[in-house]
Amino acid sequence: MHRFKEILKKFGKVAVWLTAIITILIILFKITTRINPPEVSNTKIENLQVRTMDSNFREMKGNWLQKNNLGLWEMYIKGEAYQRGIINGKLSEDLIYKQEKAFVNQIKEMIPSESYLKFLKSFIAFFNRNIDKHIIEEYQKEIYGISQSASEKFDFIGPNYHRILNYHAAHDIGHALQNMNLVACTAFSGWGSKSADSSLIIGRNFDFYVGDEFAEDKIIMFCEPRKGYPFMIVTWGGMIGATSGMNNQGLTVTLNAAKSDIPFSAATPVSLVAREILQYASTIEQAYEIAKKRKMFVAESIMVGSAKDGKTATIEKSPDHLALYKTEKDYMICSNHFQSVEMQKEEFAHANLYDYATTYRLERVEELLAKNPKLDVNNVAEILRNQKGLNGKNIGMGNEKSVNQLIAHHSIIFKPEELKVWVSSSPFQLGEYACYDLNKVFGKVEHITKPTIIYEEGQSIPADAFLHSKDYKNFIRFKEIRTQIQAAIKSGVKIVEDDYLFNEIIGLNPEFFETYVYIGNYFKHFNKPEKSILAYQKALTKEIPNIYQRENIVEKINQLKK
Numbered sequence: 001m002h003r004f005k006e007i008l009k010k011f012g013k014v015a016v017w018l019t020a021i022i023t024i025l026i027i028l029f030k031i032t033t034r035i036n037p038p039e040v041s042n043t044k045i046e047n048l049q050v051r052t053m054d055s056n057f058r059e060m061k062g063n064w065l066q067k068n069n070l071g072l073w074e075m076y077i078k079g080e081a082y083q084r085g086i087i088n089g090k091l092s093e094d095l096i097y098k099q100e101k102a103f104v105n106q107i108k109e110m111i112p113s114e115s116y117l118k119f120l121k122s123f124i125a126f127f128n129r130n131i132d133k134h135i136i137e138e139y140q141k142e143i144y145g146i147s148q149s150a151s152e153k154f155d156f157i158g159p160n161y162h163r164i165l166n167y168h169a170a171h172d173i174g175h176a177l178q179n180m181n182l183v184a185c186t187a188f189s190g191w192g193s194k195s196a197d198s199s200l201i202i203g204r205n206f207d208f209y210v211g212d213e214f215a216e217d218k219i220i221m222f223c224e225p226r227k228g229y230p231f232m233i234v235t236w237g238g239m240i241g242a243t244s245g246m247n248n249q250g251l252t253v254t255l256n257a258a259k260s261d262i263p264f265s266a267a268t269p270v271s272l273v274a275r276e277i278l279q280y281a282s283t284i285e286q287a288y289e290i291a292k293k294r295k296m297f298v299a300e301s302i303m304v305g306s307a308k309d310g311k312t313a314t315i316e317k318s319p320d321h322l323a324l325y326k327t328e329k330d331y332m333i334c335s336n337h338f339q340s341v342e343m344q345k346e347e348f349a350h351a352n353l354y355d356y357a358t359t360y361r362l363e364r365v366e367e368l369l370a371k372n373p374k375l376d377v378n379n380v381a382e383i384l385r386n387q388k389g390l391n392g393k394n395i396g397m398g399n400e401k402s403v404n405q406l407i408a409h410h411s412i413i414f415k416p417e418e419l420k421v422w423v424s425s426s427p428f429q430l431g432e433y434a435c436y437d438l439n440k441v442f443g444k445v446e447h448i449t450k451p452t453i454i455y456e457e458g459q460s461i462p463a464d465a466f467l468h469s470k471d472y473k474n475f476i477r478f479k480e481i482r483t484q485i486q487a488a489i490k491s492g493v494k495i496v497e498d499d500y501l502f503n504e505i506i507g508l509n510p511e512f513f514e515t516y517v518y519i520g521n522y523f524k525h526f527n528k529p530e531k532s533i534l535a536y537q538k539a540l541t542k543e544i545p546n547i548y549q550r551e552n553i554v555e556k557i558n559q560l561k562k
Helices: 002-032 043-047 081-091 093-110 114-127 137-147 160-167 170-177 270-280 284-293 357-371 377-384 438-447 470-491 498-508 513-525 529-539 547-561
Strands: 051-054 057-060 063-067 073-079 186-190 201-206 219-225 231-235 244-247 251-257 300-306 311-317 322-325 331-334 410-415 420-424 433-437
Touching: 043 081, 057 081, 063 081, 073 081, 073 438, 081 093, 081 137, 081 219, 093 160, 137 160, 137 270, 186 251, 186 300, 186 357, 201 251, 201 300, 201 377, 219 438, 231 270, 244 270, 244 410, 251 270, 270 284, 270 300, 284 300, 284 311, 284 322, 300 331, 311 331, 331 357, 357 377, 377 410, 433 438, 470 498, 470 513, 498 513, 513 529, 513 547, 529 547
Parallel strands: 073 219
Antiparallel strands: 051 057, 057 063, 063 073, 186 201, 186 331, 201 410, 219 231, 231 244, 244 251, 251 300, 300 311, 311 322, 410 420, 420 433
């Protein structure tokens, strides 16, 4: 008995020490991951109220937000940083909530494990513990202003300012951690002999997919900051970073993610580097100098177009290296891999173009540009909407090897020398492209006090005919069945008459490799290896975006055969 008491006593001491150590670690974690808001003045702006005319128009101190008849939100913001943030947040409070809700729901859908989500939350908090030190004070203040209008319903993730700041790095973290195929963009440009009027023209798809709901409320923001150039960006509630945009000097930026190694410390989110370029640069060289100053934690191609230079160049930047990629041709194509000699990865430099979606897409755009030797806004839109593979092959709706993967948050076309920009309306790049003339927009936006059409109605690009086709209806139904299959696997409850449903989904999108992967995953989960193997083998006969996806399917077949 005495021996047992001694053991208990020792165990008690160990337990006390363990508790103390864990408590200290938790306190240290809380301290090291705490991000303090910047100091701000002119807090009286916080008391201003939004004047709401109707659900589609709000105004506040000469700033406003409206929804146009194409379903695009248009915002005008001016002033110093904190003022811009406060007003932006108040005008778009409901959109910020909806965007955050959509983002969180999609993350839960992609990562259903609560324990892994908690780990990921803690990892990101620790990883980004110094993120504020890499963001210029102006943007800290602007983000802090917006965060005042963020919903407390998401406090379980973190404090408002902490959350909104971290969301600006979502693009970076998403493709850096697991290369989760959230980002697979395509951009191209032409000038001189490649342009119908010899002036610079740029087209790009921003294929950043976090669920359909996330892309429902695009915001075209027109900003007149107190310092720097007025500019426009396509964004969403709570986001001040630039993924696509142009300033009043005719300088454009678009982001294209490249393959990244797993980062080990926070740095400047690439969207904020792009935003700084838009606000403070008017030439490619000035853009390059800004990018050179900022440390990033992912690999990214920043395609910069310049009216003053009359061409585009790509700033290829990784955590440790930087290069400015130019071409002697009258056009440039940018997908998701570096092209300069200094930055090119061995993996892509000597790869078969069929092995990777990024090399395949670049080759497909080359093919489409050869068929359209003189670029204008209409054939640029046609290229951006193209769903076929090389040589016009049907590779299935939604394939990552297509220029149009039917996931785009937005699609955009620039004519920098005319200061004109065309932005697609939903869904994806299929809806009408609205044309904005920045010469006119910045001339009248400050005086708008009621719903006003600010886009050039006579210069819109019509909606894609595919939007009204049977194939589009088939694609919508395909996504519904896909969701049903995924839900069955998640719940462990079989689909009634599953064979009938699988025949239907095959008929809807027969050339898409994932059609058969979904079926294979279903039969694998419900322990029908023969049917699963047949589905996976059928998937291998289709155009698969990347070599590692093909290897994954082969590995599943081998496991089932064992």
